[in-house]
Amino acid sequence: MKKSYRILIVDDEENVRRMLTAAFTLDGHQPICAADGQQALEVFGQQKPDIVLMDIRMPRLGGMEALQVMRKTHQEIPVILMTAYAAVETAVEALRFGAFDYVIKPFDLDELKLLINRALQLRSMKQEINLLHRELSDSYQWDRILTNSTKMMELCRDTAKIAQSNASVLITGESGTGKELIAKAIHYNSARAKGPFIKINCGALPESLLESELFGHEKGAFTGAQMQRQGLFERANQGTLLLDEVGEMPHNLQVKLLRVLQEREFERLGGSQTIKTDIRLIAATNRNLAAMVEQGEFRQDLFYRLNVIHLSPIPLRERPEDISLLAQHFLQKFSAENGKEMIELDASTLAALESYSWPGNVRELANAIERAVIMSTGFIMFPDDLPEHLLQRHSTENSTQRNSDPIHTSEQGQSLKESMKAYERELICVALANNQGNRVQTARVLGISRRALMYKLQEYNIE
Ligand SMILES: Nc1ncnc2c1ncn2[C@@H]1O[C@H](COP(=O)(O)OP(=O)(O)OP(=O)(O)O)[C@@H](O)[C@H]1O
Ligand SMILES: [Mg+2]
Structure with a gap:
């Protein structure tokens, strides 16, 4: 059966309202009428029509003003304007305010019906897409890497292979090129996908805080350490740890990190018990680490350990x-x-x-x-x-x-x-x-x- 729609007809001319009401009723729809913009807004709010056909020049409140209110409250309801004057400027302005389209009176009824069908089709398509989008974003925890560039496609293919291994990865590239996205792609495509993905920004914390974040501490390890706390090396166990802005890591911590990478074990601050950890480490930076090594700002041995696999997304x-x-x-x-x-x-x-x-x-x-x-x-x-x-x-x-x-x-x-x-x-x-x-x-x-x-x-x- 053909669907029946609620069509709000707004016009100050009774003839127009009557003619359209008759035509739409014949087609099995449910027309609703209003004689000016003010009345239209009242009916619109109460009855939530599927579509609105509205004259522009009307007493009390004009179509343009009513349109703006409708667009603010119910963006999904399409509005088609009808104008008696071939005032193209006004009609174009209406499009700017979000009207779906406009017709110039006297209009051809069949053309108007086609337009209505198109507006309603588009609306249901959009609703479907919105729904799909919501379902997608619920089921994926990370966005896919989208690209048309051959170089980036190669990088994506590498990412898929790397995900199967346990090797440390270094991702370098300008800010906003997708380093974190790549790190997530590696994690969620790997056998660790069900484990945690944890990120820490090495440039955002002072050295002592960064250290206790990474390694955790025992009760009383320093003033204020009122209880034992697990660090990220422990919490990321069986998952992936992303060390973001690794170039900012203080020298003292670089040494400690090297040991974790080599031995896969460490102690909490103030503790003597050695803790084993199973993590995949990914490091990211927008700085040139090799140059930092040359200048003695970054440890060479750590660089080699991190740089087992190097990925470098190119600037946009x-x-x-x-x-x-x-x-x-x-x-x-x-x-x-x-x-x-x-x-x-x-x-x-x-x-x-x-x-x-x-x-x-x-x-x-x-x-x-x-x-x-x-x-x-x-x-x-x-x-x-x-x-x-x-x-x-x-x-x-x-x-x-x-x-x-x-x-x-x-x-x-x-x-x-x-x-x-x-x-x-x-x-x-x-x-x-x-x-x-x-x-x-x-x-x-x-x-x-x-x-x-x-x-x-x-x-x-x-x-
Ligand atoms: N190829 C892509 N396809 C889809 N989304 C992308 C792509 N590249 C980046 N993005 C998105 O752009 C935003 C920035 O990416 P991301 O955070 O991974 O960059 P970054 O290199 O880590 O930046 P920074 O160095 O500033 O931390 C994110 O929202 C990410 O999802
Ligand atoms: Mg980032």
Whole structure:
């Protein structure tokens, strides 16, 4: 049986309400009516319709204002606006506020029905995806390493092999490149997966605290040691211990760590009993340990012990093919986490992401997308939604091996953002002319949605 939906019809014209009510009732749906925005909000709150059709100009409270309230409280309910005037600016603004789409009166009833079907289909798809996401994040304790880069794929393959062994692993790489993620991948793919995965940041604690964290202590070992305490070497037994920022480990502790690695045993602080431990040790750092050894800042023997296997995730700017993949991944992830509808990345947003140098690597990208998802109110993510500094012209030493395409050879003094806009405007004008002004066709050629094109026509003042 066909599903029956609750459709809220909001219009100050009785004729429109009557005509739509009749049509939807015939189709087996349950229409609900309101005569203005104010009344619409009351009905909306009480009856939670599946979809809303709403006029823009109405007495008391207009459709645009009502739309904004609806989007704040129930993002999952699609709203289609109806406007009697071909006021494209208003309709485009409506898309910005998160309307699903709009129709211009007088509209074709069959077209409107198609639009409604599409909105409802999209909604149930999103609900399913959100559900899947929730199930996935419950069943996996670690994210998968996503990559399109050959070098990183090789690294992933190595990770799988390493997981089968017990060897110590050293992971070096810039901040945010995924060192911890790799450490977790090793642990959760190994025979130790059911044991603990414990991480400690060696740079975050003063030496004495770090020492008692790692080795534990007996009662009375030092002032304040009121009872016996297990250290991480004990607690990580049969699991994996990640020593993060291992380059910051004080010299005295480097000696003690070496012994644990060699003998697999140690004593608690203030204790004489020797304790055996079975751990896989992974060390990570964004410093150049080999250079630190040269300069006498890190013990050579410890370096060799840690460096049995070396993995080194490369910076994001050296694998630009990952930017789009990861951006889409974080877009889905954070949309679901924030209960937002899936947002589309506009092509110009992707271009901006791809021309930035990402000194903070994947973490910085994740943060930028999360922020943009939270800030965005519509369905499409535009460059304006990104943090400002991402759009500033990147310095020459950062610019990756890009060729001379017009986006990147901006005029003197023009910011990247300005140049991109100018270039984009030109592209759109040319495409429009080539397609005799047909917007549907133009949007298709440009590979953007019709809604994105409408927005841009208004933004760039293109007739
Ligand atoms: N290839 C990838 N696929 C999916 N998520 C990734 C990938 N690389 C990194 N991430 C995510 O990016 C964030 C930063 O990664 P991670 O914490 O592993 O970096 P790190 O190298 O340990 O950084 P730091 O040196 O600052 O500690 C994490 O949320 C991680 O899940
Ligand atoms: Mg880390």
